[in-house]
Amino acid sequence: MRVLGVDPGLTRCGLGVVEGGIGEPVRMIAVGVVRTPPGDDPAERLLTLQTEIDEWLQRYAPDAVAVERVFAKANIKGIMGTAQASAVPMLAAARLGLPLAMHTPSEVKAAVTGNGRADKAQVTAMVTRILKLKVAPTPADAADALALAICHVWRGGAQDRIAQALARQKAAYAAQAAAQSQRVAR
Amino acid sequence: MRVLGVDPGLTRCGLGVVEGGIGEPVRMIAVGVVRTPPGDDPAERLLTLQTEIDEWLQRYAPDAVAVERVFAKANIKGIMGTAQASAVPMLAAARLGLPLAMHTPSEVKAAVTGNGRADKAQVTAMVTRILKLKVAPTPADAADALALAICHVWRGGAQDRIAQALARQKAAYAAQAAAQSQRVAR
Numbered sequence: 024m025r026v027l028g029v030d031p032g033l034t035r036c037g038l039g040v041v042e043g044g045i046g047e048p049v050r051m052i053a054v055g056v057v058r059t060p061p062g063d064d065p066a067e068r069l070l071t072l073q074t075e076i077d078e079w080l081q082r083y084a085p086d087a088v089a090v091e092r093v094f095a096k097a098n099i100k101g102i103m104g105t106a107q108a109s110a111v112p113m114l115a116a117a118r119l120g121l122p123l124a125m126h127t128p129s130e131v132k133a134a135v136t137g138n139g140r141a142d143k144a145q146v147t148a149m150v151t152r153i154l155k156l157k158v159a160p161t162p163a164d165a166a167d168a169l170a171l172a173i174c175h176v177w178r179g180g181a182q183d184r185i186a187q188a189l190a191r192q193k194a195a196y197a198a199q200a201a202a203q204s205q206r207v208a209r
Numbered sequence: 210m211r212v213l214g215v216d217p218g219l220t221r222c223g224l225g226v227v228e229g230g231i232g233e234p235v236r237m238i239a240v241g242v243v244r245t246p247p248g249d250d251p252a253e254r255l256l257t258l259q260t261e262i263d264e265w266l267q268r269y270a271p272d273a274v275a276v277e278r279v280f281a282k283a284n285i286k287g288i289m290g291t292a293q294a295s296a297v298p299m300l301a302a303a304r305l306g307l308p309l310a311m312h313t314p315s316e317v318k319a320a321v322t323g324n325g326r327a328d329k330a331q332v333t334a335m336v337t338r339i340l341k342l343k344v345a346p347t348p349a350d351a352a353d354a355l356a357l358a359i360c361h362v363w364r365g366g367a368q369d370r371i372a373q374a375l376a377r378q379k380a381a382y383a384a385q386a387a388a389q390s391q392r393v394a395r
Contacts, residue, residue, distance in 0.1 A: 065311075069296055070303035093289060103279060106292030107299065110255055114297070117256035125251075 025052065027085040028172030029076070030164045031093065031109035033068045034061055034101075037164030038076070040083045041154065041172040049173050051154040053083055056165045065104065073111050080115055088116040089175035091167070092125040126174050131167070134174035146170050211238065213271040214358030215262070216350045217279065217295035219254045219287075220247055223350030224262070226269045227340065227358040235359050237340040239269055242351045251290065259297050266301055274302040275361035277353065278311040312360050317353070320360035332356050 024044050030037035036057040043049030057075040059068035080088075090112050093105050116123035129139035135149045147166040151159045153173055160166045210230050216223035222243040229235030243261045245254035266274075276298050279291050302309035315325035321335045333352040337345045339359055346352045 064303075064309075066299040066303035066309045069300050073300060073304075103292045106289045107296035110293035110296035111300070113252040113293065114255050114259060114300075117250075117252035118259075123250075123252045 025085045026172040026175045027088050028168040029090045029112040030167040033104040033108050035164045037168030039168035039172050043176045049176055054160050054165050076115055087122040088112055089124045089171045092127045131170050131174045135170045211271045212358040212361045213274050214354040215276045215298040216353040219290040219294050221350045223354030225355035225358050229362045235362055240346050240351050262298055262301055273308040274298055275310050275357045278313045317356050317360045321356045
């Protein structure tokens with residue numbers, strides 16, 4: 024399973040692609056950051072981000088996209104730009120029919136460090152270790168994008184399996200209930 | 210000058226197209242609202258909105274796009290969805306190379322009613338009168354989109370002329386300064 028992680032932002036947008044699955048090592052395919060000048064027109068900045076993300080999707084052909092869920096409460100300054108930036112990978116995933124997941128910062132931190140309140144240095148250190156990188160990815164946005172993608176491989180994969188198991192169980196119950204109601208009806 | 214006004218939102222996104230200029234009556238070309246179900250996947254909702262806005266841009270070929278500027282402080286619930294929705298017309302305008310303006314709610318209210326704190330009913334009443342409509346546009350989001358477009362025809366046109374005048378003046382000053390520095394250099 025190959026996942027593109029996106030840490031949305033207009034000034035810096037982290038992008039990271041990892042590949043892996045449940046019970047197998049996760050490896051890094053690509054990492055980077057898209058920067059757009061704060062003085063530029065916001066719409067032009069969004070378009071630059073869209074062009075870059077479209078290129079990454081075409082080049083790395085991920086199976087899923089994971090985007091950091093942005094909260095209105097955190098970091099009120101610049102939050103509108105971040106929210107608008109998050110719309111770009113969401114639209115791209117929907118257009119391509121790719122599964123999209125939104126993970127909260129604490130879900131990502133908990134997934135890679137075991138601590139939902141880990142700081143940026145801890146996240147970067149664990150991402151470097153998990154992906155067996157020789158050099159820590161910088162800036163923090165790039166490391167965060169990789170952490171998101173790792174989180175998705177681990178959580179997303181598990182969630183998909185849980186969802187499938189629940190669907191099977193639900194179908195079994197429905198079949199059982201139908202059989203019982205048929206017996207009652209007789 | 211033909212303007213598409215967009216009152217961004219995921220549950221209801223108002224769209225309005227008007228045509229007019231400084232010193233000539235403004236007339237309505239089209240008005241509508243795009244609705245997406247709150248229970249649907251947010252990325253799918255954004256994609257539906259994008260598809261509709263792209264259709265409007267193609268059908269009505271506006272010269273400019275005016276979008277309501279969303280603030281983080283107002284209406285914290287749903288603000289992220291509204292911010293993400295506002296990215297859709299911004300991206301579309303940038304992609305098509307159309308001039309884009311973001312007007313604040315109070316700028317729009319002041320432009321159409323003369324009062325920056327006018328309520329929704331006053332805005333709708335003035336939009337109905339300005340555009341000489343027989344029936345008031347509903348819902349409020351549709352009226353707001355028309356108000357945005359009217360505001361842009363009036364303010365945007367004036368702003369463009371001011372910007373052009375300033376650019377001419379700046380060029381004149383620059384030419385003068387260059388001539389002076391040449392004289393000094395001699």
